[in-house]
Amino acid sequence: MNSTYIVGAALGILAIALFVWRSRVTRGHKGRGWLTSAAVFVWFIWIAYCGFLIGYNAGNQGFSVLSLLHISR
Structure with missing residues (x-):
């Protein structure tokens, strides 16, 4: 497994963990706005x-995403 997939999985787990943590903090509690901002940013x-x-x-498999979107010449 490539390390890029490990980084992607770690970011996904971190995003989910931040949203779960945010959902456990009561409304109006100090720090909830920071948790929301951090969770959305990581997402x-x-x-x-x-x-x-x-x-x-x-691109490694020979497909050009730009040509699929008709962006390239």
């Missing part, structure tokens, strides 16, 4: 990283 990083891996692996 977006995870989505971007998964998109990077999809494009990287497709």
Whole structure:
């Protein structure tokens, strides 16, 4: 297993853990806003990283994601 998949899995687990932790903090409690921001930020990083891996692996197999989206010339 490639280390990039391990990083992706770790980011996914971290995002889920932050959302679970946030759901256990009562509304109005100090720090809930920080938890929400951190959870959303890690979630977006995870989505971007998964998109990077999809494009990287497709490029290694000969597919051009840009040509599939009709972006390239």
